[in-house]
Amino acid sequence: MTAAGKGLEGVVASQTSLSFIDGQEGILAYRGYDIHDLAPNASFLESVFLLWNDRLPTREELASFEAELAGLRAVEPGTLEGLSGIPRDTVPMAALRTGLSLEGIFDPDAEDNSPEANLRKAKRLVARTPTIIAAAHRLRQGHDPLDPDPSLSIAADFVRMANGEPGTDEAAAALDRTLLLYLDHGFNASTFACRVIAATLGDMHSAVTGGVGALKGSLHGGANAKAMETILEIGEPENLGPWLEKAFAEKRKVMGFGHRVYKTKDPRAKHLKAMSEQLTKQAGLETLFEISSELENQMVGQKGINANVDFYCATVYYALGVPIDLYTPLFGMGRMGGWTAHVMEQHADNRLIRPRAEYVGKNDLPWIAIDDR
Ligand SMILES: CC(C)(COP(=O)(O)OP(=O)(O)OC[C@H]1O[C@@H](n2cnc3c(N)ncnc32)[C@H](O)[C@@H]1OP(=O)(O)O)[C@@H](O)C(=O)NCCC(=O)NCCS
Structure with a gap:
């Protein structure tokens, strides 16, 4: 099997x-x-x-x-x-x-x-x-x-x-x-x-x-908070290039990007991006949007990896003044x-969900009495 x-x-x-x-x-x-x-x-x-x-x-x-x-x-x-x-x-x-x-x-x-x-x-x-x-x-x-x-x-x-x-x-x-x-x-x-x-x-x-x-x-809901930490860590648009180069060199996952199912744009990101642009502008946080959209351009351009639902949601919540560690609970509120x-x-229409595992461990070991180990 x-x-x-x-x-x-x-x-x-x-x-x-x-x-x-x-x-x-x-x-x-x-x-x-x-x-x-x-x-x-x-x-x-x-x-x-x-x-x-x-x-x-x-x-x-x-x-x-x-x-x-x-x-x-x-x-x-x-x-x-x-x-x-x-x-x-x-x-x-x-x-x-x-x-x-x-x-x-x-x-x-x-x-x-x-x-x-x-x-x-x-x-x-x-x-x-x-x-x-x-x-x-x-x-x-x-x-x-x-x-x-x-x-x-x-x-x-x-x-x-x-x-x-x-x-x-x-x-x-x-x-x-x-x-x-x-x-x-x-x-x-x-x-x-x-x-x-x-x-x-x-x-x-x-x-x-x-x-x-x-x-x-x-790797799931926690990504919206991590994405915000990333954007804040980059801090200024001019830091983006070196930051990304280092992240790629260290094979770091850039939070808020990539998806197991979407191999193209995450349709939810379109709405969140528009909201992020508007809300960051109103809050005087345009720089965060600038960093975000440039990060998206670079991720798509260099790696072909798109922003997922969590990426622009991060700056939406930041612009609304939500504390970063409440971002994932808000995801849970919706979900x-x-x-x-x-x-x-x-x-x-229930049936027990019980998959099998492929066993890759050892087999047929001889029993060793406890005093002989
Ligand atoms: C969501 C996620 C787990 C899906 O991953 P997956 O289907 O297992 O895809 P993989 O991790 O196998 O990635 C495939 C390739 O893309 C790269 N990749 C995927 N997501 C990446 C990211 N966010 N940043 C950098 N590289 C990424 C992988 O390094 C891998 O490259 P390789 O083939 O050179 O090793 C992954 O994209 C990820 O960790 N994203 C960051 C966390 C995140 O935003 N999660 C919220 C999802 S809604």
Whole structure:
């Protein structure tokens, strides 16, 4: 028995009706709707509704879906208590992982994997992920977490809960669009982790907690924060050439570039690049955009490697004033809509996911008694 490629590249593991990706043509669609139509026209929660219900909501349905989720934003008191007990220097992704796990302990549907219970849990998870991230952020600064304000949109309320004061409508709209762009992406590592857990008939909170663990790594969601560190490390446009030369010589991976599936432009990067250009300009951070676009030119020109979703998202979040270590949790906030959709899809037509391994170790060794070793 021979193993598939080391990272399972090219392996079609199962089927999904949630998102379609054409890595050669650079196409991403949620439930048949192209990301280029969704990004400028739909909201994050509108796209979550689409993903969960396989159709776009009417105006009334969207309003009632938004109101329902707004009413679910407050996390369990035990979750806040648990988060207040973790060390202040806990990285936000670890705090999110812990917060979600605590929510799973208190959830009234915790052990119920029925479609109805799964949908109720999915709603709570999407509604509460921003609250957990904001609460952990406040606590590490020595402040009390703020209660949600259901009159605000999910993105605007996150900004308020995290910063302690409301942000602009424009900042909320930009954040909302990044959440939409992060929503779903086939069998990426974190989603696949969720599906593996769900396929054991594990519960939704266990699955998404595993998803956060997978997203945390720098080859996946952690890349948006690392990309920002790279851009700041370069610092000035004139440093780019020598920086890149050194990075290539050291065979360093440039974070925010390359993709396992896209062999052309990542369609999400187009929207994030436009947002980055506009927001960095408004924030007086044009130099960061200049470095970013020149880095992209050089990576494409010299290596044929394109920017992925995480690259321009980094400067979008920087221009919005988001602390760098919250970039990956924000990716998770968006992806939560996708993870929960995948758990529901997996549970609806389940089979244990259990691949084989090609054994390459030793064979037929003679037993040695413990005193003779
Ligand atoms: C995403 C990623 C893991 C996909 O990688 P992959 O499918 O395993 O591709 P490989 O790592 O095999 O890369 C193929 C070649 O491109 C190069 N390459 C890929 N991404 C690169 C990057 N970001 N910077 C520099 N070189 C890169 C590899 O070094 C390799 O070159 P080689 O054939 O000369 O050894 C990889 O591109 C990466 O590590 N990117 C940076 C992290 C990142 O942005 N992750 C977020 C993804 S959305």
